[in-house]
Amino acid sequence: MAQSLTRSEPLQHWITVGNHLLNHPRLVLLKNVVFLLVLYHYWGRFYAKVLVGGPVRALYDLRDTIKKNLKCADWKGGRVSGTIYHGGDELTELLAEAYRMFAVANPLHPEVFPGIRRMEAESVAMVLAMYNAPSTGCGTMTSGGTESIVMACKTYRDMYKDLKGIRDPEMVVPITIHAAFMKAAGYFNIKLITVPVDPITYKVDIHRMAKAITKNTVMIAGSAVNFPHGIDDDIVALGQLAKKHNIGLHVDCCLGSFIMPFLEKAGFPTTLFDFRVEGVTSISCDTHKYGFAAKGSSIIMYREPKIRKYQYFLSADWTGGIYASPSMAGSRIEAIPQLHVIGNPIGPVVSFGSQASMNIYDVGDKLSSRGWNISPLQNPPALHVSVTLLWTHSADQFIKDLKASVDDLVADPESGKGGTASIYGTAASIPDKSIVEDVAASFIDLLYKA
Structure with missing residues (x-):
């Protein structure tokens, strides 16, 4: 018994020495610094991933949802007739800044x-x-x-x-x-x-x-x-x-x-x-x-x-x-034998019709399938291009796609019969235009349904 107590005395001694060293003021200070660094590390991760990362991810998710659900035509690629009069990104930034100043x-x-x-x-x-x-x-x-x-x-x-x-x-x-x-x-x-x-x-x-x-x-x-x-x-x-x-x-x-x-x-x-x-x-x-x-x-x-x-x-x-x-508080078409320009336009707008053997609305639908947004006209049937700055960069491609669309219809007239031809063909055949107006009014009503 006495022998076992004697053997434990050195152990107790070293434990005492260890505690003394661990409780030394400088070491305590070091431990506190290490603790604060660890706390700062994990707090930083928590702050970045939860407090900031959560809203940021939500913002990105909202942006992605908007892009997905509020799609628009390829106006930046110059495939939309008129509608967007874009003077460049730098000008857009200037306009946004001016609006902010006077909002x-x-x-x-x-x-x-x-x-x-x-x-x-x-x-x-x-x-x-x-x-x-x-x-x-x-x-x-x-x-x-x-x-x-x-x-x-x-x-x-x-x-x-x-x-x-x-x-x-x-x-x-x-x-x-x-x-x-x-x-x-x-x-x-x-x-x-x-x-x-x-x-x-x-x-x-x-x-x-x-x-x-x-x-x-x-x-x-x-x-x-x-x-x-x-x-x-x-x-x-x-x-x-x-x-x-x-x-x-x-x-x-x-x-x-x-x-x-x-x-x-x-x-x-x-x-x-x-x-x-x-x-x-x-x-x-x-x-x-x-x-x-x-x-x-x-x-x-x-x-x-x-x-x-x-x-x-x-x-x-x-x-x-x-x-x-004071008020209320609101490029020319190259020679394509099947097509003709309406009148002699001198400004930024060109419209063109087709021979009787070809439905111009079918040409429009073919262009739509190639990514173009072209306005259909009636009385007489025609298509309309309003040239913008963006459009000028894609004019050559438009001519190529227009020729290809016409060639498709010449090779296979039955490949037409698209939606635009159906809409305007039906509208032209209805003598009571108030019916067409009622349909158009119903369409506008649908636009305002969220």
């Missing part, structure tokens, strides 16, 4: 945001200069081409009600005019009279336009260029009609915008269409198309302020104070 600004209150008022005024002045407006020229900024056109129609309705006492206003426009004129007619109770175009030039028939003008006509209109075929109407002849009857003439340059004013300087064929034409009293120009401004942005211009004042909405007895508001 809270309210142009309705120029006394609070005088800088916004100045920017709008300068934008209007620049576009007036582009369109050779006289010194009396004036205008306002709107939310887009539709609003610019609607405002012009409202202006002439109110002006000639005041100046001529016209209570049942009418406007006479080409059948190819933008649908915004139809919208304005519905909004403001203006009778819309449409005039056919020349079957060769696709410009509005001036003789029939003249015959359609009555004592109730408050305005006529023309395009430079129109949406369907990219054709410019004879604005000079329309100006003569407007002067003869003392009525307004609106020129829709929403699509021609920043292309038409520069054709002459660039050495391309053009015609007179701006304020140099006597009789032109207003012009609309979209700055968010070939001007590359952010959507939506457009300018409505008038020859003189005494016309523009009828655009304004004024209320002097509103309980919220005196209310005044």
